[in-house]
Each structure stands twice: as C-alpha cells, then as structure tokens.
Amino acid sequence: MSESGGQGPVLRLEAVRKTFGRTVVLRDVDLEVAPHTVTALIGASGSGKSTLLRCANLLEEIDDGAIFLDGEEITDPRADPDAVRRRIGVVFQAYNLFPHMTVLQNITLAPRRVHGVGRAEAEERARELLERLGLSGKAGEYPDRLSGGQQQRVAIVRALACRPRLLLLDEITAALDPELVGEVLDVVRGLKDEGMTMILATHEMGFARDVADQVCFLDGGVVLERGTPAEVFGEPRQERTRRFLRRLV
Ligand code: ADP
Numbered sequence: 001m002s003e004s005g006g007q008g009p010v011l012r013l014e015a016v017r018k019t020f021g022r023t024v025v026l027r028d029v030d031l032e033v034a035p036h037t038v039t040a041l042i043g044a045s046g047s048g049k050s051t052l053l054r055c056a057n058l059l060e061e062i063d064d065g066a067i068f069l070d071g072e073e074i075t076d077p078r079a080d081p082d083a084v085r086r087r088i089g090v091v092f093q094a095y096n097l098f099p100h101m102t103v104l105q106n107i108t109l110a111p112r113r114v115h116g117v118g119r120a121e122a123e124e125r126a127r128e129l130l131e132r133l134g135l136s137g138k139a140g141e142y143p144d145r146l147s148g149g150q151q152q153r154v155a156i157v158r159a160l161a162c163r164p165r166l167l168l169l170d171e172i173t174a175a176l177d178p179e180l181v182g183e184v185l186d187v188v189r190g191l192k193d194e195g196m197t198m199i200l201a202t203h204e205m206g207f208a209r210d211v212a213d214q215v216c217f218l219d220g221g222v223v224l225e226r227g228t229p230a231e232v233f234g235e236p237r238q239e240r241t242r243r244f245l246r247r248l249v
Pocket residue numbers: 020023025043044045046047048049050051052201
C-alpha cells in the first residue's frame with residue numbers, strides 16, 4: 001500500500017548494504033526521513049554520502065537491505081525505477097544543465113517528455129519557479145551566460161519542475177566560488193520553509209547545523225552518529241565524529 005502524503009517516512013533505508021567489487025561502501029545503513037524535514041549527510045570524502053543518495057534514487061543497485069519511498073519498497077525487483085525517479089528530484093555538484101538549451105528548455109524538458117505536461121503549462125510552471133528563485137529574467141539565456149550560482153539555482157528549478165516528493169542534493173555548493181554559495185543555500189532554506197523534504201550531502205557544516213532537522217555522520221559507509229544538529233555538532237558521542245568536526249574548524 002502506498003502511503004503517499006501520509007505521516008509515515010518519505011524515505012526509509014533498512015540495513016542497506018552496497019559494495020563495489022570487494023569494497024563495502026555502505027554497511028547496514030538505516031535511515032528515516034520524515035515528511036517536510038531536512039536530513040544532512042556529513043562525513044569525509046569517500047565515506048559514502050553520494051553512494052547513499054545514488055542508491056536512494058536507484059542509480060545504484062544495492063546488495064542487501066531495502067529502500068522504501070512513501071512506504072513502498074522501491075528496491076523490490078518489480079518496482080519501476082523510472083516511476084521512482086519521477087518522484088525524486090536530484091541536484092548534483094556539477095549543474096549538468098544542457099548547454100545547447102535555454103534555461104526554459106532545460107527546465108521544461110522533463111515535465112514535457114517524462115511527465116507528459118503540455119508545453120504551455122510546463123512553461124508557466126517553469127516561469128513561476130524561476131521567479132520564486134530570483135531568476136525571472138533568465139528564461140531565455142543559455143547556461144554559459146549565467147554565473148555558477150545561477151546555474152545551480154536553475155538546476156534546482158529543473159528538479160522542482162517535476163514536483164518531486166523528495167529532493168536529493170549532493171554537495172550542490174562544492175563547485176561554487178565562495179561568494180556564490182550563499183545564494184544557493186538561501187534557496188535551500190526557502191524550500192525547507194515551504195515544507196520540501198530533502199536529503200543533502202554537504203561540507204557546509206554551518207549550513208547543516210542551521211537547516212537540518214537530522215544530521216547523519218557517515219564514516220566508512222556506516223552511520224556512526226545521528227541526531228539533531230545540537231546533538232551531533234554540540235555534543236558528539238563518538239570520538240571519530242569529534243575528530244572530523246575538529247578538523248573542519
Ligand atoms: P562521498 O560522497 O562521501 O565522498 P562516495 O559515495 O562517492 O563518498 O564514495 C564512497 C566510496 O565508494 C569511495 O571509497 C569510492 O571510491 C567508492 N565508489 C564510489 N563510486 C564507485 C564506483 N562507481 N565504483 C567503485 N567504487 C566507487
């Protein structure tokens with residue numbers, strides 16, 4: 001039974017295990033993401049953050065365990081990966097906009113092709129979102145005419161245009177010049193205020209502390225510590241968490 005829109009977790013990982021060859025990248029990862037909450041994944045490079053997000057979006061096949069979206073097991077072999085991906089928006093570190101398409105074309109492509117939305121409606125929705133994210137003048141521009149921060153905001157609009165149930169954000173500010181990070185993080189903050197459910201992998205600890213409801217510290221593919229920002233940042237229980245956080249300050 002689908003629990004779409006219900007009170008159960010939007011996403012649930014149960015003892016997820018992922019290996020690449022002989023390397024175990026995720027070990028027994030459990031995770032619950034409640035509706036309208038933000039989960040921050042923190043941890044050193046190589047700790048498994050991106051792999052976790054890729055498994056959640058079925059870009060990687062898991063070796064063991066199960067993943068549920070709105071109560072429905074999406075790792076069930078009978079589940080339709082395309083249908084699952086239509087319900088999950090993803091934004092990566094590199095904006096991945098199509099360079100030969102305008103901003104508007106980039107945003108309306110998936111709604112039109114994948115979701116069967118008509119052109120006029122798709123464009124109207126795109127313009128609304130662009131305006132909300134402070135990009136209303138950019139609909140006709142090509143990506144290379146935009147700053148990195150603007151491109152990343154367009155990538156967020158593109159993900160939102162499909163009205164996802166869940167948004168996965170993988171280090172979306174990591175490739176940006178420092179002065180452009182703020183405008184992208186402000187967009188994420190705005191989405192949180194609107195109730196969007198999000199999981200973000202980030203190195204921006206101040207931001208994670210500020211915006212997250214739940215913080216998970218990954219270490220070698222294990223969720224070593226989890227809790228509220230106050231718990232994980234303020235009084236980490238594990239020595240490895242303390243060491244990781246100390247290195248960052
Ligand atoms: P993070 O995002 O936290 O930096 P990743 O999820 O990218 O970590 O990587 C976790 C581990 O998985 C690393 O050891 C990385 O080398 C390995 N890994 C990731 N993707 C692949 C792949 N496609 N093939 C082999 N190993 C991979």
